[in-house]
Amino acid sequence: xxxxxxxxxxxxxxxxxxxxxxxxxxxxxxxxxxxxxxxxxxxxxxxxxxxxxxxxxxxxxxxxxxxxxxxxxxxxxxxxxxxxxxxxxxxxxxxxxxxxxxxxxxxxxxxxxxxxxxxxxxxxxxxxxxxxxxxxxxxxxxxxxxxxxxxxxxxxxxxxxxxxxxxxxxxxxxxxxxxxxxxxxxxxxxxxxxxxxxxxxxxxxxxxxxxxxxxxxxxxxxxxxxxxxxxxxxxxxxxxxxxxxxxxxxxxxxxxxxxxxxxxxxxxxxxxxxxxxxxxxxxxxxxxxxxxxxxxxxxxxxxxxxxxxxxxxxxxxxxxxxxxxxxxxxxxxxxxxxxxxxxxxxxxxxxxxxxxxxxxxxxxxxxxxxxxxxxxxxxxxxxxxxxxxxxxxx
Amino acid sequence: xxxxxxxxxxxxxxxxxxxxxxxxxxxxxxxxxxxxxxxxxxxxxxxxxxxxxxxxxxxxxxxxxxxxxxxxxxxxx
Numbered sequence: 243x244x245x246x247x248x249x250x251x252x253x254x255x256x257x258x259x260x261x262x263x264x265x266x267x268x269x270x271x272x273x274x275x276x277x278x279x280x281x282x283x284x285x286x287x288x289x290x291x292x293x294x295x296x297x298x299x300x301x302x303x304x305x306x307x308x309x310x311x312x313x314x315x316x317x318x319x320x321x322x323x324x325x326x327x328x329x330x331x332x333x334x335x336x337x338x339x340x341x342x343x344x345x346x347x348x349x350x351x352x353x354x355x356x357x358x359x360x361x362x363x364x365x366x367x368x369x370x371x372x373x374x375x376x377x378x379x380x381x382x383x384x385x386x387x388x389x390x391x392x393x394x395x396x397x398x399x400x401x402x403x404x405x406x407x408x409x410x411x412x413x414x415x416x417x418x419x420x421x422x423x424x425x426x427x428x429x430x431x432x433x434x435x436x437x438x439x440x441x442x443x444x445x446x447x448x449x450x451x452x453x454x455x456x457x458x459x460x461x462x463x464x465x466x467x468x469x470x471x472x473x474x475x476x477x478x479x480x481x482x483x484x485x486x487x488x489x490x491x492x493x494x495x496x497x498x499x500x501x502x503x504x505x506x507x508x509x510x511x512x513x514x515x516x517x518x519x520x521x522x523x524x525x526x527x528x529x530x531x532x533x534x535x536x537x538x539x540x541x542x543x544x545x546x547x548x549x550x551x552x553x554x555x556x557x558x559x560x561x562x563x564x565x566x567x568x569x570x571x572x573x574x575x576x577x578x579x580x581x582x583x584x585x586x587x588x589x590x591x592x593x594x595x596x597x598x599x600x601x602x603x604x605x606x607x608x609x610x611x612x613x614x615x616x617x618x619x620x621x622x623x624x625x626x627x628x629x630x631x632x633x634x635x636x
Numbered sequence: 637x638x639x640x641x642x643x644x645x646x647x648x649x650x651x652x653x654x655x656x657x658x659x660x661x662x663x664x665x666x667x668x669x670x671x672x673x674x675x676x677x678x679x680x681x682x683x684x685x686x687x688x689x690x691x692x693x694x695x696x697x698x699x700x701x702x703x704x705x706x707x708x709x710x711x712x713x
Contacts, residue, residue, distance in 0.1 A: 275663075278666070356683070
């Protein structure tokens, strides 16, 4: 803070407000340079100190993400240090690991947080519509385009766009995405006018994008443009120490949201949570605990309250050993000697069947857990003869 | 206005000495922006909070502008 005089204790007041230093004019210019350098150094040390404190603590929290696992804590520290840059980040991880939440956290920590955060699930739209959704269209660009419409990139101007399931982007759209990443410019469908936007791009995928690049399904140049910083969110089965922490978080949250008594987890229920393999990751845990909060009637949440996929039923998938009941021990039986597409059919059918079971037949919840749109789920259920699966709600 | 993390916002009248201060900071590799009105200062603070603020206290009200600062209690100014 500068002043050309110290009137009425301004210096004292400034320091009370938190000013780093007070300089009274006249002073040599190099004194200001030195003071600013010291302030920057103090800021750096404070940031480092917080990072170290978090590292030695058992729990690290960044936005809504909490973890005790060193692997995830390292990711969160990377996120914290990169959040206020323009770097494009590619988040990889299985369905339900929190990719979307992480993207939002990055936005909230950046200086763009007052700007929009626009999330687009590239897998939820047919490829023809996706281009229009992202880049907008001019009136008459295609049948049904009755008026000019801006796309999501324009909506995200000054903020962040999060492209979820980027791996499904068709080749022609990949070219357009590459251009907007390189030049920050694009044209709406059916329009020649070039538009420029100031948007930070975050992308996510649950597929192996590197493999897709090798197989020619995804452009290598786009992959490297997106993967300036690559983050891999670990599945919940690799975050065992986080299960009780997350469980407690969800129990508190859902008790508050549903106006229910906050019941503790019984030791048996906690044991069940720790033994489960969590194929649906944090999202599955979240659903299980929401159901438990709603259904529990005793003094504590028991294993049976966790639903048939966990404590109560035959379809539980356990982290170790065979699941109870008549189910086969392995979720993904390996069948060698078949074309890959054919070999994957049986595990895919089993995953869909068990997820339907886990969600009491709810196609909506199953589609959400598997991050499929409902039409895709319906088509797969038809393919695998699962349409007769009993529907308890939807 | 978009400022990177290692940036300094100088809030002062547009006068030779303030330009000299800004120049000295630019010379050591910092990104510096100079704002000469509270309205511009607010806009700059909202759009991209700098790492350090150099403020002329007899022209700008630090307490008033503080509301625009990042609520995270780690900013030095």
